[in-house]
Amino acid sequence: MKLDRTFYLNENVVQLAKTFIGKLLVTNFNGFITSGIITETEAYSNINDKACHANNHKKTNRNANMFLNGGHAYVYLCYGIHPLFNIVTNKENIPDAILIRAIKPYMGIEKMKERKNITNIEKKNIAEGPGNITKLLGITCNHNGIDLLKEQIWVEDIGFEYDKSKLSIGPRIGVDYAGEDALLPYRFKIENKEINL
DNA sequence: CGTACGATCTGCT
DNA sequence: GCAGATCGTACGA
Known part of the structure; x- marks a missing residue:
């Protein structure tokens, strides 16, 4: 079932980032699911996290949607090419967000191939990397700020469980500029082979 | 206004 | 392993 608002209002974005592992991320654009x-x-946590776009109370046009109530999307363009998809969490005006870096494709795999312009070649790890998953799911910067309780993008709990001992925790990718905060263990990952539906 | 750069990916070496 | 792609944003002049 679709996650409700209270799930997103959790005040501990790091714990919540871990909880999102194993959940189903769904998009429905033009009838294609x-x-x-x-x-x-x-996890990107509030104003004291130097890797967070809203660190030091920074609020600009780009990151304004990080300040929305939990359960909205924060999508921004990275390196001029890649839209990156974040789930905004916590109460309004508290800029917590969770970056989705990888998925294991579930529904609509043919549509994903089409979006990725793949014909025959089955490439490994096609759905790893935050720029790749937005492409596969059809998410663009136009979806910045949309409500995740509506009908375009949402997250479901399908009752799937995985072996929690296989979860790896480590520092975030590509945030070297964040000084000591670059070392925070805010990244969570489970291998595809641990996902058996 | 000008400019430097980023929560990255791909393809070629 | 490395360079190139590519552009909105942030920030200083």
């Missing part, structure tokens, strides 16, 4: 089990997440 694609979805995947979330296999990798990163």
Whole structure:
């Protein structure tokens, strides 16, 4: 079932990032449904996290949607090419967000191949990397700020469980500029082979 | 206004 | 392993 608002209002974004592992991320654009089990997440926590776009109370046009109530999307363009998809959490005006870095494709795999422009070649790890999953799921910067309780993008708990001892925890990727905060263990990952539906 | 750069990916070496 | 792609945003002049 679709996660409700209270799930997203959790005040501990790091714990919540871990909880999103194993949940199903679904998009429904123009009647095409694609979805995947979330296999990798990163937490970005509020104003004291130097890796967070809202660190030091920074609020700009780009990151304004991080300040929305929990359960909205924060999508921004990275390196001029890749839309990155984040789930906003916590109460309004508290800029916590969870970056979705990888999924295991579940529904609409043919549509994903089409979006990725793949014909025959089955590439490994096609759904790993935050820029890849937005492409597969059809998420663009136009979806910045949309409500995850509505009908375009949402997250479901399908009752799937995995072996928690196989969850790996480590520092976030690509945030070297964040000084000591680059070392925080805010990244969570489960291998695809641990996902057996 | 000008400019430097990023929560990245791909393809080629 | 490394460079190139590619552009909105942030920030200083």
